[in-house]
Amino acid sequence: MRNAHEQFTTGELALFIxxxxxxxxxxxxxxxxxxxxxxKSGQGWDLLADCDATKEQLIAAATDLVQNLDSLTGIALYRKDEVADVPWFPRHIADLDNCSHCITKYDPTTDSRHPVGFL
Incomplete structure (x- = not known):
């Protein structure tokens, strides 16, 4: 099973969901x-589905939707890249409250691994 994102574009939202x-x-x-x-054009709706499925399952489900819905105008499939996960980094000043456990200042005089004679 893979974590995938699938995007559809359609005109009739309730029926399509x-x-x-x-x-x-x-x-x-x-x-x-x-x-x-x-x-973006204002003519229809985009539906984004975050799901766990195999490639074959997604192709079969998309085929069913294409055959059953005339209003479906586009399909896009995105696979989440597990390797490219970026570690969390504060982006706003309020996010720094979540970093209170982090040491943000380094003082070589308090580091026991640092040789004292090389300050």
Missing amino acids: GATVNSFGSRGIHISHLETRAE
Whole structure:
């Protein structure tokens, strides 16, 4: 199983959400996050599904959706790269409150591994 993101573009949102959940469920795909937003052109909707599935399961579910929905205009598949995870880094001053356990100052005189004569 892989963690994948699948994006669909459609015109009829309520019908499409139901069809997506049914198609994914019938193929044994676990959806962990479902997000909808208006398409950039304003003509339809984008649906982003974060799910755990094999490549074959995703292809089968996408094929079902293409065959059953005429309003489906686009499909994109993204695979999460497990290796490229970036460690958390504070981006706002309020995030520094989460770093209170970190040592942010280094003083060689208090480091027992540092030779005293080389200050």
